[in-house]
Amino acid sequence: MQEQSDVARFEQAVLPHLDAAYNLARWLTRNDADAADVVQEAFLRALRFFGGFRGGDTRAWLLTIVRNASYTWLRRNRVHELAATPFDEEVHSGESDDPETILLEGADTEMLGQALEALPVEFREVVILRELEGLSYKKIAGIADVPVGTVMSRLARARKRLRLFLTSRPEGGLK
Amino acid sequence: MSCEGLQTLIQGYVDGELDLLGNLRAEEHLKDCAVCARDLQNHQALRLAFTGESLYFNAPPTLRGRIRSAVRASGNAEARPGSSSWRWMAAAASFALVAIAGWSLLLRSRPSRDELLAQEIVAGHVRSMMAGHLTDVASSNQHAVKPWFDGRLDFAPPVEDLAPRGFPLVGGRLDYAGGRPVAALVYQRRQHLINLFVWPSADESDDRNRMVVRQGYDLIHWSRAGMVYWAVSDLNLNELQKFAQALQNSASRDDRRLKR
Numbered sequence: 544m545q546e547q548s549d550v551a552r553f554e555q556a557v558l559p560h561l562d563a564a565y566n567l568a569r570w571l572t573r574n575d576a577d578a579a580d581v582v583q584e585a586f587l588r589a590l591r592f593f594g595g596f597r598g599g600d601t602r603a604w605l606l607t608i609v610r611n612a613s614y615t616w617l618r619r620n621r622v623h624e625l626a627a628t629p630f631d632e633e634v635h636s637g638e639s640d641d642p643e644t645i646l647l648e649g650a651d652t653e654m655l656g657q658a659l660e661a662l663p664v665e666f667r668e669v670v671i672l673r674e675l676e677g678l679s680y681k682k683i684a685g686i687a688d689v690p691v692g693t694v695m696s697r698l699a700r701a702r703k704r705l706r707l708f709l710t711s712r713p714e715g716g717l718k
Numbered sequence: 719m720s721c722e723g724l725q726t727l728i729q730g731y732v733d734g735e736l737d738l739l740g741n742l743r744a745e746e747h748l749k750d751c752a753v754c755a756r757d758l759q760n761h762q763a764l765r766l767a768f769t770g771e772s773l774y775f776n777a778p779p780t781l782r783g784r785i786r787s788a789v790r791a792s793g794n795a796e797a798r799p800g801s802s803s804w805r806w807m808a809a810a811a812s813f814a815l816v817a818i819a820g821w822s823l824l825l826r827s828r829p830s831r832d833e834l835l836a837q838e839i840v841a842g843h844v845r846s847m848m849a850g851h852l853t854d855v856a857s858s859n860q861h862a863v864k865p866w867f868d869g870r871l872d873f874a875p876p877v878e879d880l881a882p883r884g885f886p887l888v889g890g891r892l893d894y895a896g897g898r899p900v901a902a903l904v905y906q907r908r909q910h911l912i913n914l915f916v917w918p919s920a921d922e923s924d925d926r927n928r929m930v931v932r933q934g935y936d937l938i939h940w941s942r943a944g945m946v947y948w949a950v951s952d953l954n955l956n957e958l959q960k961f962a963q964a965l966q967n968s969a970s971r972d973d974r975r976l977k978r
Contacts, residue, residue: 550793554786561785565777579781584851586785587792591894611854618856647763652772659773673733674768680735699729706764 553593557586560602563676564609570671571613573660577620585612600682607686610668617664624664647709658708666701669694719747724754732761832928832939835948838895839939840932842902843913843950846891852911853889853904863890867901875901875916876945876969883964885912895948905961912951912961919946927962929955938962942969 564585569578585608596604617625659667665687672683684691724747730736731744748755794812813834846852855866864877870892879887885905893902893915900917919941930937936955939948940962947965951958 548793550790553793554789558782558786558789561777561782562774565781566775569775575778578775579778579784582777582781583785583788584848586789590789590792592892592899595899615851615854619852647760647767652767655767656773674765675774680730680733695729698733702729702761702764706760709764709767 549593550590553590556601557589557593557605560605563602564605566675567606567609567668567671568613570659570667570675571610571664572616577616581612581616582609584616585609588612602676603678603682603686606672606676610686647706654709655705658705661708662701662704666697666704669697670701670705673698719743721747721751721754724748724751728754728758728761732758732765832930835896835939836930836932836937839913839915839937839948839950840935842893842895842915843935844933846893846902846904846913847911852891854891856889858887858889860887863887863903866890867892871899871901873901873918873945875903877903878965878968880905880961880964880968883960883968885961885964896946907951907953907957907961910951910953912949912953912958914965915948915950917946918944920944927959929959931955940966942966 561582564582565578568581568585569575572578572581585605589605589608592608614625659670662670668687669683672678672686673680678686680691680694683694687694689697724744727736727740727744730740736744748758855863857863857866858879858881860877860879864874867875867890875890877887877890881887885907888904888906888911890901890903893900895915896917898917900915903914903916905912905914927938927940930939935950935952936958937948937950938958938961939946941947947962949958949962949965951961953961
């Protein structure tokens, strides 16, 4: 009898991570149809490289490919988003923190989604991988191809930005 | 510990990424500092806001089926003789059809290894033109493109900058041809893109330029200094030949420079 074919092994190992792949591509492209195209492209690439994959964390491996495919797409279609736009580091002094907590606790999902979409892509991706995929700093560093220290500082800056976004809009925040 | 000290730890603290000592130091400070404790509360409130499932985009149900068929179709196309599965038979049948069509056009007797490669190269070129596929590293700088391949391939592809000859470099990516990962370099001529596939080969016998036409694309292939080159483009053959020549001249200049 033949062993299971490569394609069957691939489907068994990689297809279960389709949701994670789509979630990342969707947050990076911010569009349903483009995310689907990017994910399909990423799966075909993954199939080609599957022979060289030595095992380990399949989800992180796939997410690396999805992330690269998303960036390729961004370079072709949204190159202005990749032009580094370092957002200002100015963060309020934090004197009146109690109201901030109340606002954050009352922040609804829609607002948080908007805040995320407003982040530059390299900050958005670390938040998605950390908060929605629950990946460790080390795995995120591997996927985004940056040192762990960079992951940490991007997370810190992204979170400051999200907090600012969620608490500085008077019409939002409270349910 | 100072408040600044805590600020460098607080991300790791809320994410559970600190070691035991780090955790203890952070907690000690948080016990005594109301300002930082409130900051921690805000961090935790923000983390909590993410726990709702609704921020997570699950793949639409149709995508799973679409990807499954794409994966199977692609897996079949890359199947090699020796696999006895029925899928190989199906792939062989479709290969045979293409090959027969190829023969009747070319009046050639049988599909050679080059014939099959030409098909793969054209397929690779066409795929690269589809959305989001052209380059993994986009740069017109050969010194940025070449190192990118380090660690991604088991060979170092020569990367020439042909901008002075009218063929600026666009970038590079990994591709797959002839049963192995290969370097694909992308060059541009006006609105036309040229894919140059490069991989090492032990076969030194053939250093002449050979030309083929497949599906309306011109291909030129040659081998030189242990590498096989396949250039493919929708550019006219004349200009593609100029491209090959420019590349070969530039490579020989490099050779001479090394020998000197």
